[in-house]
Amino acid sequence: MLSFLLLSVMGLHWAASDSPPGREGIALPKVIETLFQVTHLGPWEENLKFSSVSCEELNKTTETTLFLVNRSLKSFPHCLPRALQSLDLSSNWLKELRDQDLRDLPNLRVLILRNNLIQELHWGGTPVLENLETLDLSYNKLSSMPTCQTMMLQNLTWLSLAGNPILEIQPWTFSCFPSLHFLNLSATLLGKNDREGIKESAFAQRILSQSGEKMYTMEVLDLSRTFLPEIQLGWIKDLPNLRSLYLKKMARLKSLDGQIFKATSNLRVLDCQDSQALSSVNTQIFEDTPHLQSLLLQK
Ligand SMILES: *[C@@H]1O[C@H](CO)[C@@H](O)[C@H](O)[C@H]1NC(C)=O
Ligand SMILES: *[C@@H]1O[C@H](CO)[C@@H](O)[C@H](O)[C@H]1NC(C)=O
Ligand SMILES: *[C@@H]1O[C@H](CO)[C@@H](O)[C@H](O)[C@H]1NC(C)=O
Ligand SMILES: *[C@@H]1O[C@H](CO)[C@@H](O)[C@H](O)[C@H]1NC(C)=O
Numbered sequence: 129m130l131s132f133l134l135l136s137v138m139g140l141h142w143a144a145s146d147s148p149p150g151r152e153g154i155a156l157p158k159v160i161e162t163l164f165q166v167t168h169l170g171p172w173e174e175n176l177k178f179s180s181v182s183c184e185e186l187n188k189t190t191e192t193t194l195f196l197v198n199r200s201l202k203s204f205p206h207c208l209p210r211a212l213q214s215l216d217l218s219s220n221w222l223k224e225l226r227d228q229d230l231r232d233l234p235n236l237r238v239l240i241l242r243n244n245l246i247q248e249l250h251w252g253g254t255p256v257l258e259n260l261e262t263l264d265l266s267y268n269k270l271s272s273m274p275t276c277q278t279m280m281l282q283n284l285t286w287l288s289l290a291g292n293p294i295l296e297i298q299p300w301t302f303s304c305f306p307s308l309h310f311l312n313l314s315a316t317l318l319g320k321n322d323r324e325g326i327k328e329s330a331f332a333q334r335i336l337s338q339s340g341e342k343m344y345t346m347e348v349l350d351l352s353r354t355f356l357p358e359i360q361l362g363w364i365k366d367l368p369n370l371r372s373l374y375l376k377k378m379a380r381l382k383s384l385d386g387q388i389f390k391a392t393s394n395l396r397v398l399d400c401q402d403s404q405a406l407s408s409v410n411t412q413i414f415e416d417t418p419h420l421q422s423l424l425l426q427k
């Protein structure tokens with residue numbers, strides 16, 4: 129028998145550390161702020177594997193939040209309750225994510241897959257996760273993002289790919305996320321091996337709003353701990369609403385110069401802490417950022 133669920137309110141560690149600071153950041157969706165830790169007593173306590181819980185039993189639960197962290201799961205759990213809105217599968221051994229795993233979860237808003245072994249996202253024909261707002265794929269083994277032909281997450285606002293071995297971001301990569309506000313690419317391999325890192329138009333959008341304008345939603349971008357040698361107008365020009373740019377611990381960033389902020393006049397926060405190679409900042413770049421409130425250059 130699936131015995132009962134212990135709900136204990138707790139602030140999740142990752143939620144705290146990934147929250148963009150201050151009111152300029154994007155607040156995490158309510159559903160995360162109040163994420164409950166759901167611990168199954170009984171079978172879990174005896175260290176039984178997830179697969180020993182029958183489909184029928186699992187399907188009967190009416191939980192909207194499931195917390196299945198560090199359960200040695202090698203594949204995506206089956207028969208999850210259809211009402212599920214938030215699923216945390218951090219620290220398991222998942223190697224892939226397939227659209228058939230997600231097909232029966234139409235209400236999912238938050239999917240946390242931090243610290244797994246995911247190398248590929250097999251998202252093909254069928255539309256899945258149309259209501260997904262938050263996707264945490266940090267610390268997996270992804271070396272690239274799938275092309276936008278195979279997936280579209282209309283409502284995604286928060287995406288973390290931090291800590292994945294991504295060397296390059298191709299043009300239009302994020303055009304399948306027309307609502308994206310927060311993107312974390314920190315601790316990826318962008319710029320390593322003298323690769324270009326972020327290609328021109330990587331953040332460009334194809335979707336037009338109802339009034340026929342392009343949608344520029346991105347407000348927070350974290351490129352900390354990447355190997356990019358410079359900020360290029362070719363990609364930053366597509367982020368006119370950018371408010372917070374994190375460039376911390378960038379080993380190869382030597383200078384900030386030129387017209388880099390020409391297109392991002394809404395910038396509020398520029399955080400370059402601990403980027404120790406950064407030896408030249410041309411103050412003229414700040415003529416383009418009249419709203420800058422926080423400039424961090426220590427170390
Ligand atoms: C991006 O992800 C890293 C690793 O999880 C985290 O330390 C950092 O705070 C995140 N950035 C932001 C702006 O939340
Ligand atoms: C995961 O679970 C194992 C035992 O089940 C434990 O030793 C380990 O510390 C846990 N890891 C984390 C990150 O909680
Ligand atoms: C789960 O339950 C719903 C109805 O409550 C049913 O329609 C669905 O087929 C069940 N799924 C499985 C895998 O048993
Ligand atoms: C996306 O969000 C909007 C507004 O919150 C909602 O009306 C809509 O049903 C959601 N889903 C899709 C697929 O657009």
